[in-house]
Amino acid sequence: MLRFVVFRLARALITIVGCATLAFFVLRMAGDPIIALLPADAPPEVMERYRTLWGLDRPLYEQYVRYLISLAQGDFGQSLVDGRDALGVVLERAGATLILGGVVIALALLIGVPAGTFAALRRGTPADHATMTVAIFGYAMPNFFLGLLLILLFSMQLRLLPSSGYGSAAHLVMPALTLGTAMAAKLARFVRTSVLDVLGQPFVRAARGKRLPELAVILRHVFPNAAIPVITFLGFEIGLLIGGAVVTENVFGWPGIGNLLVLSVARRDLAVVQTIVMAIAATMVLANLVVDLAYGWIDPRVRLAGGPREG
């Protein structure tokens, strides 16, 4: 168990620092941040002063080593825009993204799981075909396009919802639908496949042979077994969700990390971009860990094989 934890933590750390490193070099090779940050007509002496101040005049490897050392001390650097602590700037925006992501995942689960289960239980019927047709539409639609459609319909035509911003439930509706539709649709299809697979298993037949109510068969036997592949799928989806969130937050002016990321890349706000990249990597690592813990919790065979859970 201890070995497992140490191993996982080390791997997580390598992943996160690796992502930060990549961002570090790509950003510096993509052009001089001073030019992006200072007004175009700034005198060369001023540019030189800032370059020295921020250590950008040093060789790249030296900048990198300094960066790693300050990271090890818990210092994520300062925003080049306003000099504030980069971590603080990012965390300030994290809440909005977490709210959006949480609502999207909840939405996807609340729609996708019942829809997929319903379709599987009525396999081959018109109800099944209808559900799956809707699902194909749901995930075939690119999410930025869906976002624009929603704005056209609900903000421009019907004037029901604000087209952008943050602060009320009404603001959340369209971004959440934009991101959640595809995820719910994919989840529905995935759940349908897994449930169908489990429904054909001999142990489900045996459970029915016990004269249990159908609901008990579904809840006790079909769902837990069907959940195993669905959990893996969700782990992947959370990774994709982050990418989708960047686009969606910008379409709807949602003040989350995705919004900040685009802004900071444009401004060459080096420390902030690197911190965001690490935050995203950390989220992925955490999602993976949760997936593994969930496996161990559901499946006793994984527990036995030296998984994360003991006893």
Add this chain to the structure above:
Amino acid sequence: MPVAELAFAPGIDAYEPSHRGEPILEVRNLAVAVDDGLAVENVDLSLEAGRTHCLVGESGCGKSLTCLALMGLLPPGARGVSGNLRMKGRSGAIPEKGPPEGLAMIYQDATASLDPLMTVGRQIVEALPADVPRRARRAEAEDLIAQVGIPHARARFESYPHELSGGMNQRIAIAIALAARPSVLLADEPTTALDVTVQARILDLMLEFQQSTGLAILFVTHDLGVVAQIAHDVSVMYCGEIVESGPVTDLFAAPRHPYSRGLVECLPRLSRQTERLESIAGIVPPLQARPTGCRFASRCTRADDLCSTQRPCLERRGNTGAVACFNPL
């Protein structure tokens, strides 16, 4: 005199009942349709309390489908089912959604029939009748685990199927079937996957239960050695139909159907591993290519013109047993 009878006569005598009662379960005209045709047809069966009725036949002849149909648990590949079921005096159609009360089954692959994510104990508890009070359920399940001969019942209650051997899981499957306190038990090849010593213990176990509770058992097997040990009555199945049925002594001493005779004659040579019956030449016709006449005609030494045009039905011959053949032995 057939070798089989000499070899197994003592076992048969030990279980020969003194009288025959009212059947506790009767099936008439059971048919199961699958995509390619009728996989089971014209099946009549009759089970009596305290007696074991063996259903014998080669792999693929429809034994499992017959049991699953009686349980109302046909696989999705099955298109439909028809027939009548009379159980404990109440008659009706073949059930379609789960078994009637009093009927339980041990499935062909015990381990696959256990939910891998649930402790075996909870799976037994789940099968107990609804009227067993909540507080008594765990103790009753532990009792059952002990009764099927698994030591440390208390600890084993918490085991998962993957932690137990095939033989142990088979016993758990028996415990689950018995938990429902059935009056009729359908056992679909419950010992086929097991080694000979475990098989013998499991057979003993089932027979013990039968003696103490008067359970009627339909025991499915393709192993005539097992039939000789445990059966009171036998039905021989071929290509989805019952071709001969009657008391086990008659069947072994004087099989009437040419197919049954083939089975009985090759008994000593019949290996448990190979399901094929070496002494009967020819192959079982597949479902899509069944002949219009007698389905055994292509392999039968007694076949005549009538056999290739007309289908023989199962008819009583003499005072015991029935046979579906135009030229019975």
